[in-house]
Amino acid sequence: MRKKILLGVGAALVAVTGLSIGAAEKTPPAIAQQTSAHQGSRLLAQAPGTPLTIAFPGRADSTDLQTKANGVAQFLSKELGMPVNAVVADETATVEALRANRADVAFLSSRPALKAQELANARLYLAEVRPNYSGKHTYRSIFVVPKNSPLQGKSSAKQTLEQLRGKKMAFTSPTSGSGFIFPVGELVKSGLVPNRDRLNGFFGQVAYGNNYSGALQAVLRGQADVAAVSEYAMYPPYITAEEASKLRILHAISGVPAHGIAIDDDVPAATRQRIINAMLKLNQPANNQLLKSLYNSNELVKVEHNSHLQPMRDALKRAGF
Template structure:
């Protein structure tokens, strides 16, 4: 464990250049890592007791003034652990690279970056976030959304509902978004409508990408697309207004998308890892809970098994023809 893991994380683009890796604003990976160096540990330091802790808090579309809020969590954890805790802000790319290079010990990550952190840094998720607007507590839905006046209707079977999309204009979130692309396309492959992610134009009349949740939904609101794919929580502020939400409805949903979680690097000693997890779980207590809610609107942290929590995204990636 490096005694000093200071220094602000540079913009994600710098790491993307170095690693051949990028992430969408929704937490998806834009490009696979090529010729990456294996995770390098510092053997001479592993026996030392953890003296400080660096946590990366990725920016998200629904987070504001994140550095101040992350610093407050860092101060709380510092008091609980009795060591200096430094909070750093960066995108998911920077978070994965910081774990790989031993510049950080802990990172809040969405599911696809968590898989990449496992691959490059042998980091694992130990906790997942719970939100009030998650249907499955620590999983949520990927949804196909249409306008209220759309002739498309929810049928009594997945195949019957999705068959109506043949020849239609669709706005995916981005080609790297889990709930806005990977899970919807995985479902289309599962139902036999497309063979993989590269053959979408054989089913849809037009395929476009909004770039983020808000823009994908705006494409439907403006009549530029007949259906959009997003996360279920994108149907609320700050992504769209209540008035805009009233003009939309969910046509079809895919449950079980893994919630964002907290990954810990493998070179954190086991005993220290347990202390970090227990300290983070104290954010669930009423006296401390507002610190957690301020970060990403999460209400609770829960323990998860890394492999089982991320299994749905592994399966979806495989089905659509993308390497994890």
């Protein structure tokens, strides 16, 4: 049976809420070459002996990704009893491939996972765990200030964040969950801004670092008074330990959903379970380095799709998406 599996992890998804058929144009050459022959019948895509294709989007904390992905592909090939190919892609192409029935499985961050559910009825079954996640398979979105900043934590979120009025703010990017959506949702929840389009009425300046490192560097260089990032961005490779010692957390928002593995509803239940079981074997000591080497995750855990992603839905709604 032919099943094409596409795994994507963590890269920032550009304008995912407006993803259209045109996003297919962004599919990397490696994927375009392998999927162009499978645009027609779904039955043809399931021909016996055809290898699985797994795509791994790059992230800032992953290097030499193709080599590491090849190692995981070899492991999964043995566990699933079929050839598995690994290619490096991006999350935009991953979601589009699910929508176009060129992929059945994807490892996605929470916001594109919601889009994958909308477009392809795919659901998350597993989530990743990192040692620097405060909530096992959830983590915190944090407001970061210089260590010597006069801004201090108060008795409530509203009182703490009220101090940011008129300050220079550095968000990660307009599409980042922990670097924009959750912090803006917190500002709305506290009654300080009405939505994401009215930030300039509260802050003296709003800028975007384009990634965690860029937002934090803006604070370190005095270009911003505060930055919004993920809690794990306070460690290398995003910033050095010396740079981290010059910063502190002003306010934290818990419950940001970790990235996870989504499976399309077209995949039969038995096949889906085999995929889940094979992935969970990456938790075993003999195989765990394969998982760690990809994106610094050290465990995969089972999750329920709706409850895992509900915090992202709530934050998107509050922020005005």
